[in-house]
Amino acid sequence: MSGTALLSNISGIHSKQPFFVLNSEHFHTHLAPDNPEVSHFYSFKAGSSQESTIAIPDGCIDIMFDCDAGSPIGQVCGTRLEASATKFKPGHRYFGFRFVPGVLPDFLALSAQDLIDHEVNLAEVMTDYDFLLDQVMDSGSFSQQVVGVSQFLKSKPQRETTxxxxxxxxxxxxxxxxxxxxxxxxxxxxxxxxxxxxxxxxxxxxxxxxxxxxxxxxxxxxxxxxxxxxxxxxxxxxxxxxxxxxxxxxxxxxxxxxxxxxxxxxxxxxxxxxxxx
Missing domain, CATH: 1.10.10.60 (Homeodomain-like)
Structure with missing residues (x-):
């Protein structure tokens, strides 16, 4: 991808978590033009520091997976009200996707208010959690993860809002x-x-x-x-x-x-x- 195209792609992402980028060893992202409910997909390898990473308010809901082969786990994370600390395990690779501001996926068994300033174990609020986890863990690359999860999301309805x-x-x-x-x-x-x-x-x-x-x-x-x-x-x-x-x-x-x-x-x-x- 050319430098101009790269900057254009990045500029399309308005709801960033900048400290996830700054504190990672590498950070990959992908816009989701075929899914208007998703802002972008991302993947990063957490740095070696034991310090917490700062999450800032973005009005968005994230679903994120710790892709550790021994004990992978998914979480759903609501928007923060102010800057606050979140922990990533040093050296672990993470894969996630962020919904556009104001979107709450319909496959989560919780209310919008349940997620404000909270992180919830995805397995506790999603009936087909194991299927989604397999989509993430069985893919050999970030690009393959994006394809598999995109197909999953397209099969799910958006939660109706007024x-x-x-x-x-x-x-x-x-x-x-x-x-x-x-x-x-x-x-x-x-x-x-x-x-x-x-x-x-x-x-x-x-x-x-x-x-x-x-x-x-x-x-x-x-x-x-x-x-x-x-x-x-x-x-x-x-x-x-x-x-x-x-x-x-x-x-x-x-x-x-x-x-x-x-x-x-x-x-x-x-x-x-x-x-x-």
Missing amino acids: RLSDQIIAKIRQHKGNIQVQELERLSGYTSRTLQRIFKNDIGLTPKGFSRAIRCQCAVYDINHNDELVFSELAADLGFSDQSHFLKEFKKLVKATPQEYLNRVKQKTYLERIQCH
Whole structure:
């Protein structure tokens, strides 16, 4: 793949977990154009460090497998509300896929709210877990894993959400999370209380909480992909009243200031570490 095509492919992934990339020995990813419910597939070998990796809010649900031959295991992971630690076993290879923000697969026996800030053993909430695990473990390469799991996902229905929630998700993503509940009230014709109740039942988050996760991802995305970014302009673009408010919020959600995060991704040549397939 050419350098231009590679960057174009990576730029299509808006819901990244950057510290998974930075703390791995190698990181592979694959966009899922044939499955609109999936943001991307990924695979990485955890680095040798015993320290925890930081997971940041992304508004997404992940299904991830520790592909250890002796004791493979799958987990379903909900979005975080703030930056928090997650552990990977040094040297183990992981395979996962991330659903687009707001999508909850129908084959999981739990509610959207059950997953917020939680990781759940996949075997406990999925009837055909063993079949999916075999699809992952019997494949000899990342590309084969993607093909096998893609076929599995295409055979499964998406969990139905209300038309109202779909509209709110689309608006929040369109505005990079920079939209007020009052504006959503005006656009939908529903009261704030009704909006909150229906959306939280469908997504597990309030519209404000979902907006916060999307705004976090937009900030990270812009830092990753813009060499001449001015933080004050980024803060204004995302709707922060002043730069200090943006810095404080970013630190909560990413566990680093924007400058600290920028220094780290540039030091690690972040985009070059991602191998697209």
